[in-house]
Amino acid sequence: MNVVNELLKQMVAYTPIYTLSSLGLVIGGRAGIFNVSGEGTMLAAASAGYIVALQTGNWLLGILASAAMGAAFGFTLVFIHETTKVSQFIIGISLVILGAGLSDLLYKLVLGVQLFIPEAPKVPEVRIPLLSRIPFLSAFINQNVIVYLTYALVILVYYFLYKTKPGLELRAVGENPKAADVVGINVTLTRYLTTTLGGALLGIAGGYLPLVVTGTYTPNITNGRGFIAVGIAIFASWRPERTFLGALLFAAIEAIALQMQLSGTVIPYQFFLMTPFIGILVVMWLFKKKVEFPASLGKPYSRE
């Protein structure tokens, strides 16, 4: 009972990493920009968030710095793509490498080489009275504030995409930019806004790692999670509500792997670090026929 609750709580605590990152990809992807730079964006944002939180002693400023760094990466991707029409994937992969380099560089420039890595101020937990005593449910509502923000964002993005006028326009841009263009929707502006905003969400997911999960920044802290986010967005068919389910699944795999590691088996711990990637391959195989893509995802648009 207690073990299960502990495991659940661990799982929910990991959920924002995957939810926010894949949600960020979904927002941009629904307008046609396939951002594969998640890994680099999250790394750079993790580094920036950690440094700012440490220097200011304020976790919120840290998270905002992560979001800003993420937004900058998203903006860079869409700016280069819209200006040059170079393949989104090539720019995305370049940004992965840039992010990996930039994250360590920033850290070393600001903090230098340190013997003891200081802990950043952590994102506070908020307990909801009474409800948090109910078993199982307590794991979901006995959490840090970003978890609640994640719940809210899933609902908000769902409502925005499917129930509002700008949401309809956004989806039209991703399905058929020509159709959107001929009815007077600004395709370029839509792609700029969504990819930048999506980048900010990826950034928060990156900042979540040092500010919640580990407390410190270490090189390659994302460990491939930015790529898993791409996988989740794909098998969720670019639907926000399904990215949440996918995020729960991968958070569960990660939580279980952690428990197994702590339980002291003979299996080397590297195996457990590998499990999410085996998971993504299995999921891709299972969902291979069910995934749907926005029709113009990844394709540049120009009138002439």
Add this chain to the structure above:
Amino acid sequence: MAKDITNILEARGVSKRFGEVQALYKVDFSVRKGEIHGLLGENGAGKSTLMNILYGLYKPDEGEIYIEGKRVEIHSPLDSIRLGIGMIHQMSTLVPEFTAVENIVLGTEESGSRLNIDFSRARKEILELSEKFGLRFPLDVKVKELSAGTKQKIEIIRALYRKAKILILDEPTAYLVGDEFDQLLSSLKILVDNGVTVIFITHKIREVMQACHRASVLKGGRMQGTVDIEKTSKEELVSLMFTGQNIDVTDSALPNVIPEPVERSEKPVCVIKNLNTYPIVKDGIVLKDVSFEVYGGEIFGIAGISGNGQKELAEAIVNPSIIASGEVIINGKTTTNLSTIDIFKMGVFYTPEDRVYEAILPTASIKKNLLLGHHRDNAFLGRMRTLRWNRIKGVSRELIKRFNVKTPHEELEIRKLSGGNIQKVVFARALMNPIDLLVTHNPTAGLDMASVKFVFEQLLELRRNGKAVLYLNEDLDELMIVSDRIGVLHEGRLVGIFNRDEFDKNKIGALMIGG
């Protein structure tokens, strides 16, 4: 027909270049209020370019546009929508995943607040417009499940919902079937009676004669003149469209060619025997027990409504891996277990239905497209099996001349050519070396009369030289002009074969729909 003679729309001295192609040159064009104005011209004459400029999709290099006498600048479709221009594009510009209602309200400011859409009000307005103009369609079905004709109705209502006063229809009949053209005509009449002005773009003289009050003719990017339909004749329009070309006008839509008698070969070039295939798309149609022969000196036509196994038949001949049972025999040799390369070497060439996506490499040069498939020929290979580009260039230039491809040079990206010229390149590639069997699927789709005539001449030339042609076409009129025999495909079965003296449009048509 007393018409208001004020010009609602006027273009003066409009020019536009795409790379090396001058699409429009100092074009003047004016449309009167409340008329149906035809814009006539061959493929590549510049009709769509002119309209895309009026709609704000292309920026003109020079020239001015006036609406109701006032000079306007149109930078985007939003500008033109605000000026009351609505455009119905040749290819549907609806979002396939959305319903009709969603497509119509998309991008509008009227319905609901900034954030929300007042769907019930929108539906009411859409239904009112539908009733008023006789354009009915299901409101809540995803557009991808509707026919081309229905999509067009939705596009027209979408424009009217935005209070369009000038409606531009770009080749509106290209994808219409049966009586949908008549329905469109009567809707256009109601529109005009309600004060809407219509610009009707087409390359078919017959449609202009039936639908329009006046017509302007474009040729090679230059305006040839504007005529009153009541005071003109087919012949005058033809001479405006094709000055300097000799085109017979007995049937204005089709060139008049009469195949001369040709002795057909004793043995068939191609035998199709009890052919069954696998589907080539998921859950697609398959051929069932199809048998027939094609002889040398014969054009064997295949009639049928699109999607009844034409593509499967054509592909089974060049790609035996889709054959489930039965066989294809070419010049006495079975193709079972052969690859496409082997079949190509046996003297078979295939020109697929989809010109842009299956027949060519759109962004490669004309020269490279001509080489495609022939790149293994020893004639083009040097000592180290490297390509001899100088020779290829020379051959390309010869072919461009022989097939009369209109292009500045052989290095131009092929997608920049018009449809008719692309087809000329495709045929040049197929016919560069002598072949025994040509399999050609809808080679005339979307082509103007001169290009259709070119295709027919190529088919007849093969026939004259004792070669075999398998000619698949959904257009029965075209098939009946050049075919020696016509086989009818229905749901993957060959349901009948007619000799030329038995050709009867009604009988063949009845078989096509399964009667």
